[in-house]
Amino acid sequence: MTTTTTAPTSTTVLDATGVTMRFGGLTAVRDVDLKVNTGEIVGLIGPNGAGKTTFFNCLTGLYVPTEGKVAYKGTVLPPKPHLVTQAGIARTFQNIRLFANMTVLENVLVGRHTRTKEGLWSALLRLPGFKRAEEASRARAMELLEFTGLAAKADHLARNLPYGEQRKLEIARALASEPGLLLLDEPTAGMNPQETRAAEELIFAIRDKGIAVLVIEHDIRFIMNLCDRVAVLVQGEKIVEGPAEVVQADERVIAAYLGEPFEGAPGKEEAAEVEAAEAEADAQSTTEGDEK
Numbered sequence: 219m220t221t222t223t224t225a226p227t228s229t230t231v232l233d234a235t236g237v238t239m240r241f242g243g244l245t246a247v248r249d250v251d252l253k254v255n256t257g258e259i260v261g262l263i264g265p266n267g268a269g270k271t272t273f274f275n276c277l278t279g280l281y282v283p284t285e286g287k288v289a290y291k292g293t294v295l296p297p298k299p300h301l302v303t304q305a306g307i308a309r310t311f312q313n314i315r316l317f318a319n320m321t322v323l324e325n326v327l328v329g330r331h332t333r334t335k336e337g338l339w340s341a342l343l344r345l346p347g348f349k350r351a352e353e354a355s356r357a358r359a360m361e362l363l364e365f366t367g368l369a370a371k372a373d374h375l376a377r378n379l380p381y382g383e384q385r386k387l388e389i390a391r392a393l394a395s396e397p398g399l400l401l402l403d404e405p406t407a408g409m410n411p412q413e414t415r416a417a418e419e420l421i422f423a424i425r426d427k428g429i430a431v432l433v434i435e436h437d438i439r440f441i442m443n444l445c446d447r448v449a450v451l452v453q454g455e456k457i458v459e460g461p462a463e464v465v466q467a468d469e470r471v472i473a474a475y476l477g478e479p480f481e482g483a484p485g486k487e488e489a490a491e492v493e494a495a496e497a498e499a500d501a502q503s504t505t506e507g508d509e510k
């Protein structure tokens with residue numbers, strides 16, 4: 219018997235097209251397309267207020283985009299958070315959202331609710347099916363705690379974990395819904411360098427398990443180390459997308475971060491005129507101040 223093995227082909231996990239989100243007169247996200255494929259870690263960067271979190275909220279059904287659509291593995295998603303999670307997209311938030319007074323294990327078990335089929339009656343009457351499902355859920359939750367390095371703290375209250383471990387627990391809880399795509403919103407915010415390094419290792423390990431990752435981060439060095447591809451949002455628009463080294467060297471990206479003039483920005487003469495006018499106004503106000 220001959221067996222033929224074919225190299226795994228990369229498939230599109232996330233396909234967002236033409237996503238636009240307006241809040242009244244403000245367009246927070248404008249016509250953004252973004253694909254994430256299996257086996258990829260993709261970064262989403264941009265200055266404060268660029269629309270990154272709003273875009274995440276559009277992907278996860280927290281916001282109904284004004285225009286555009288979001289497809290997961292070829293199926294357009296309804297903009298409802300629980301249906302998006304059920305489909306296979308999990309996320310963490312910019313601000314930690316754990317159940318502080320529940321144990322570490324209980325927090326992960328909560329994350330499994332979209333994957334347990336046993337109904338309310340089964341749970342209330344503690345039918346055998348429910349007990350079996352509960353045991354399987356606990357076993358899986360413990361596996362995830364092993365994977366994220368938190369197993370020894372399974373019985374600790376979430377609020378007693380150090381900051382870096384709370385962030386890990388959020389990731390463990392997100393993984394509990396068995397996603398095919400994990401969205402991380404600033405996973406290293408507030409972390410020290412060792413915690414950041416550990417977070418990087420964990421994200422690589424998640425990718426190696428076959429889960430695609432889309433990550434928002436302000437720490438550019440972290441993003442450039444981690445990501446296969448990086449997309450840059452500025453004022454709601456995607457201005458560049460490509461491999462980390464290409465994006466890093468792109469002058470529009472440098473301009474967006476450093477505030478240097480770029481194409482279409484006021485020229486040197488205009489800037490000099492503004493400076494001269496400001497200097498004159500300053501001189502006048504100083505003279506007026508002296509007169510008082």
Ligand SMILES: Nc1ncnc2c1ncn2[C@@H]1O[C@H](COP(=O)(O)OP(=O)(O)OP(=O)(O)O)[C@@H](O)[C@H]1O
Pocket residue numbers: 241244246264265266267268269270271272273
């Ligand atoms: N619910 C909302 N209602 C009105 N405006 C909003 C809402 N959410 C976000 N915005 C506005 O949309 C723009 C984009 O904000 P968003 O939080 O998505 O940016 P960001 O790139 O995630 O920023 P940061 O890096 O600071 O987290 C901002 O001008 C923000 O004030």
